[in-house]
Amino acid sequence: MKITMIGGGYVGLVSSACLAAFGATVTLVEKDPQRLDALQRGEIPIYEPGLDALLCEQRAVGRLVLCSSIAQGLKEAEAVFIAVGTPARRGSGHADLSYVYAVAREIAEAAPHNLLIVTKSTVPVGTGREVSRIVNSLRPDLHFSVASNPEFLREGQAIADFMNPDRVIIGLDQKSDDKGTRARELLTTLYHPLNHPETRLVFMGLESAELTKYAANAFLAMKVTFANEMADLCEATGADSDEVRHAIGLDPRIGPDFLIPGPGFGGSCFPKDTQALAVTARKAGAPSPLVETTIASNEARKRRMAERILTLLGDLTHPRTVAILGLTFKANTDDMRQAPSLTVLPLLYEAGLTLRVYDPHGMEQARALLPDGIYFARNALDAAQGTDLLVILTEWEEFLHITPSELQKSMKGRLIVDYRGLWKNREFASCGLVYHRIGKKDQTKKEGT
Ligand SMILES: NC(=O)c1ccc[n+]([C@@H]2O[C@H](COP(=O)([O-])OP(=O)(O)OC[C@H]3O[C@@H](n4cnc5c(N)ncnc54)[C@H](O)[C@@H]3O)[C@@H](O)[C@H]2O)c1
Numbered sequence: 483m484k485i486t487m488i489g490g491g492y493v494g495l496v497s498s499a500c501l502a503a504f505g506a507t508v509t510l511v512e513k514d515p516q517r518l519d520a521l522q523r524g525e526i527p528i529y530e531p532g533l534d535a536l537l538c539e540q541r542a543v544g545r546l547v548l549c550s551s552i553a554q555g556l557k558e559a560e561a562v563f564i565a566v567g568t569p570a571r572r573g574s575g576h577a578d579l580s581y582v583y584a585v586a587r588e589i590a591e592a593a594p595h596n597l598l599i600v601t602k603s604t605v606p607v608g609t610g611r612e613v614s615r616i617v618n619s620l621r622p623d624l625h626f627s628v629a630s631n632p633e634f635l636r637e638g639q640a641i642a643d644f645m646n647p648d649r650v651i652i653g654l655d656q657k658s659d660d661k662g663t664r665a666r667e668l669l670t671t672l673y674h675p676l677n678h679p680e681t682r683l684v685f686m687g688l689e690s691a692e693l694t695k696y697a698a699n700a701f702l703a704m705k706v707t708f709a710n711e712m713a714d715l716c717e718a719t720g721a722d723s724d725e726v727r728h729a730i731g732l733d734p735r736i737g738p739d740f741l742i743p744g745p746g747f748g749g750s751c752f753p754k755d756t757q758a759l760a761v762t763a764r765k766a767g768a769p770s771p772l773v774e775t776t777i778a779s780n781e782a783r784k785r786r787m788a789e790r791i792l793t794l795l796g797d798l799t800h801p802r803t804v805a806i807l808g809l810t811f812k813a814n815t816d817d818m819r820q821a822p823s824l825t826v827l828p829l830l831y832e833a834g835l836t837l838r839v840y841d842p843h844g845m846e847q848a849r850a851l852l853p854d855g856i857y858f859a860r861n862a863l864d865a866a867q868g869t870d871l872l873v874i875l876t877e878w879e880e881f882l883h884i885t886p887s888e889l890q891k892s893m894k895g896r897l898i899v900d901y902r903g904l905w906k907n908r909e910f911a912s913c914g915l916v917y918h919r920i921g922k923k924d925q926t927k928k929e930g931t
Pocket residue numbers: 488489490491492493494511512513514517565566567568581584585602603604605633634635636637750751
């Protein structure tokens with residue numbers, strides 16, 4: 483089967499490589515010339531474990547080709563996937579659909595024959611129908627159908643997620659003449675390696691598929707936020723958040739995932755998708771106070787992460803230096819979109835602290851987004867050098883190799899603030915270090931205070 487993927491970002495690259503591995507012949511269209519040149523040279527513009535090898539392999543066997551023009555990409559395609567960005571519109575929280583609609587217009591202008599147009603980007607309810615309206619208005623002669631196939635991959639484990647998904651959601655245009663039959667056939671063929679009892683292809687209406695993606699992300703964002711709030715409550719009451727988390731996660735109605743407390747969710751999906759869902763819900767006359775509170779609680783949490791550090795440092799009339807380990811929104815990605823570091827670091831910097839930071843893969847992206855004057859260290863111990871306090875903001879595995887005695891030798895002060903619980907099993911006290919983490923009662927306070 484021949485398909486075209488439009489957009490060479492996380493989703494477009496991973497989907498292209500994996501669908502090629504499933505046996506499809508994929509043309510990937512990327513309009514950013516620098517990104518395309520890099521891809522042509524075999525350089526992957528994002529950090530995603532395993533992606534470079536898979537793309538290279540699929541290009542070598544000729545199942546994946548790259549180009550810059552939608553017209554060229556569509557020449558022999560039976561289906562075209564729209565995988566461009568849908569960022570939050572500044573100020574309003576609406577999903578910015580300008581890239582999606584621009585692609586719809588280009589497809590209409592260039593499509594040579596009968597075509598299935600599939601939206602893979604995360605788009606609000608009604609977008610598939612609007613894509614259909616745009617194409618139809620520009621090309622009334624063209625036979626085409628639309629479908630929705632939202633993507634659920636997680637950055638950092640995107641290949642595994644795509645290859646072994648819990649489910650593949652496929653929204654069909656049940657109001658069309660063929661009631662979505664052709665789209666169903668084509669997508670069943672495309673996803674044939676996954677069509678076994680453990681991985682269900684879940685067919686539904688267009689609108690349901692579009693909303694499913696937002697509902698899933700909003701639910702997970704709420705779960706993370708709830709876990710964070712419960713961890714704060716544990717701290718305040720002397721309960722142990724590990725014990726509480728483990729115990730509630732044993733209930734199959736709750737489950738253990740997404741209960742680890744942290745500095746607040748970030749990334750390219752949860753923040754913008756919760757905002758877009760809240761806007762959609764209000765517009766539809768069915769507002770979601772739960773989702774709106776989740777957004778507000780998460781934003782406040784990121785600010786509180788900075789305030790905690792300032793409180794721990796105490797007297798700020800003397801110059802203070804803080805090390806930050808981890809800048810990306812989570813480990814195993816170089817994605818800085820909506821990362822907690824983008825809230826925490828500017829607040830610390832404005833408070834007059836000297837900052838020394840390190841991230842295994844996010845330094846380049848972070849440099850462009852953080853205040854000038856922050857020192858970007860060569861490695862974690864270089865970041866720790868001479869600091870009063872050290873913070874773990876992202877749970878990179880490489881930080882597990884750092885020992886308390888190395889920290890004690892590098893740092894000037896004694897305070898370790900671990901916002902990911904990465905070092906929770908370390909013994910810091912014998913090195914004279916004071917370890918703080920979310921969900922544990924403040925170790926500097928005496929019982930009863
Ligand atoms: N990143 C994730 O983990 C993830 C997971 C699931 C779903 N999604 C959704 O998938 C969509 C894409 O996300 P992403 O992170 O891959 O976006 P991205 O911004 O990283 O990549 C989009 C790419 O599309 C290209 N592009 C834009 N317009 C184009 C055009 N007209 N022709 C060709 N290329 C064009 C851009 O240059 C860019 O390289 C979004 O809606 C997002 O919400 C993302």
